[in-house]
Amino acid sequence: MNLIKVNMPGLERQITGKDVYIENKILPKLVNTHLMSALNFDGFKNISDLFCETSFIAGNKESLSPITKVLPNSSRTLIAEYHEMDYFIQANIMSNTHLGCDFFDSAVLDKMQTSYELNQRLEDEKRPIEFENEKIRFLINSRITNSKYRDLYPKFDDRADFENFFNVGYESCKIDGDKREFYREVLELDTEYSNYTSNIKREAEIRLEQSRHQKSFELGAHIEKVSIEYNKVVDEFLLAGKSIKNNLKSYLHLLLKLESTFPFILDHKELFKMGDLKGFDKDKPVPISLVKIFDSKLNTIVLGGAGSGKTTNLQMYTRSLCQNRENELVIYMTLDRLATLSTKVEEEDVLTGLFQYIQTLDPLLYSKSELDLLLKNSNSVLILDSVDEAIVNFDWILDALKAFSTKYTKCQIITSSRYTVRETKSLGFVNVSLLPFNDEQKRNFFQKWFSEEPDKASAIMEHLKENPALDQIVTNPLSATIMSILQSSGVPLPKSKLHFTERDSIF
Structure with a gap:
């Protein structure tokens, strides 16, 4: 067995059942019992029975869209202090990586660094x-x-x-x-x-x-070259979007290029002008399933407001991975719990948190060195929910997650966050933003909830139609769940935002 373990670790895990063991520990936790309990719902609704496809757009919908043309402005220089050098170097790294050119004059940056x-x-x-x-x-x-x-x-x-x-x-x-x-x-x-x-x-x-040392420098920016190369990527992105099902990875890589470089353009609006991009609707849903984004194997962060379905989508994808067993290791947990486990042993890194988590399942399952090799050499998926909750108590967690993703390139990371965390752009992950329910998705949700009482589902939809102000509020899984529980409990349905809030307070 030791020989198999050294030469064929994947086979060793199949023989010993380690992978199945972890999956069997994780699957029972992929439930919405905490939500139902918080809403005082006595019944049981399986998350997989209620799940509805969620529409989304590429990128962060709460930020200015990077899908735009940029034009050089008349100004080409700025005054830079040498203590700002790291920012300008980072801008050049990003620009070279994604656009193939320097953003700022590298010769001046060398003088600044000296x-x-x-x-x-x-x-x-x-x-x-x-x-x-x-x-x-x-x-x-x-x-x-x-x-x-x-x-x-x-x-x-x-x-x-x-x-x-x-x-x-x-x-x-x-x-x-x-x-x-x-x-x-x-x-x-x-x-x-x-x-x-x-x-x-x-x-x-x-x-x-x-x-006697120079502190301020006149720093030139290559705004014509940056504009040309950026606009080329925009054109390629739009072209890939026309046949996204066949060009998904290219589409996402191009999006990542734009999202990585656009913040530096925004930081220097005096150097650039935003041009019009006719025919592109940034709010139009991407015409594929969110699962396809996850299946791309690219690191991804799902963005959305409270109750928009971030956790549900991550849990459902985890369930499908555990059932299909195509990956060496699949772990689902909140990022907050990972950080808590890491700091309990006075360390601040993702590997330590993962190892401590696996220790809670079975202390003999993996040594830390075995886990390190597994993550380096095999296709694994870490689904780490709720960046926005973790960063409140652990300000180091995003830097640690970025360092982990750089070191373990074969390990895919999928995470989620509310829009309030601006620092997520530093991760360099593909961003997708969940959209509100449309009428068809609402109807689908209520029909699944009341699968044995379809009249109640129809009654809710009719009630929303008669009360458009309320219809504009019930736009995500959480608000739809509240409406369903009100209907199940025999509580009169609200007719406005104020009434909805009053009913919500009952829970």
């Missing part, structure tokens, strides 16, 4: 000097405070008086009895103060040297 590194070297030299002087200052003040001759010393903050005291002033001090003890104390303090003044002199030299 100046920055010289300044950092001087800062590194200055910092311990400042720290040492704080210690000396504290020591001298402490010695004087505790000295029986403290009334004879000038204040430390008056450097002229203090230096004069150590030079000649102490000799005129009137001391009763033997002066040797006083002179010995003055000599010790003078030694410390000499170190202090030497440090002050070196600090001044460092600051003078720093002042």
Whole structure:
């Protein structure tokens, strides 16, 4: 078995049943019992029986669409400070990766980096000097405070008086009895103060040297080239969208290129103008199933408002993966739980969180090194729900997720978030935004809920038709669930947003 484990780890897992074991542990958790319990619904509704296809658009619908033409403006330069260098370098990396050209003048960035590194070297030299002087200052003040001759010393903050005291002033001090003890104390303090003044002199030299280094730079931007290459990608994206079923991966890769570079264009509106893009409707649903996006094997983040169906879609996809068993490892959990498990052992990384989770299933299932090799060498899928909840308590989680996706390129990550988390763009994942239910999807949901009482489903749809203000509110799985429970419980259906909120508060 050890020989099989080393040479054919996939076969070893099939023989030992490790994959099936994890799947069997995860499947029972893919339920909506927490929601039903929160809404005080006594019955049971299987999530798979209620699931309805959700329409979506490519990209983040709450952000300005990157599907637009950009034109160069008259301005081609900006004033940049060297402490902003990382941003400009990142812009060039993204632009080179996705457009094949520099965004900013790389020669000027090299000068900025040289100046920055010289300044950092001087800062590194200055910092311990400042720290040492704080210690000396504290020591001298402490010695004087505790000295029986403290009334004879000038204040430390008056450097002229203090230096004069150590030079000649102490000799005129009137001391009763033997002066040797006083002179010995003055000599010790003078030694410390000499170190202090030497440090002050070196600090001044460092600051003078720093002042000679250029801090502001006139940074040129290659706006014509960026505009040309960006618009080429837009055209390719629109072309791929015309036959998306045959060009899905290309369509998503092109979308990723646009979403990765567009923020830098937006950051510098003074350099670019937005052109018109006739015939493109950014709110038009993508004409394929969300499952097809997940099946692309690209890292994906599903965006949507509260109750829009993010978790349901992720759970349903997890269920299908576990049942089909085409991947080496499939794990579903909330990102918040992963981060919690990681920090319990005082680490802040995704692998640790995954390992700790698997330990809760069975401590003997995988060692951490085995899990590391599995994720590096096999097709695995991690479905980590709710970025927006995790980031509240764990500000490191997005950086950790990005680092994990870079290291484990064979492992697909699917996650979700509300629109409120702007930092998700740093992940470099494909973005899809869930859309509100249309009439057909609402009808489908209610018919599934009342599969044995179709008249109740029809009654809800008729009620929504008669109350258009309410119809505009019942637009997602959560609000549809609330309406269904009201109908099931015999509670009069609301007729407006206010009434809906009142009924909602019952739960």
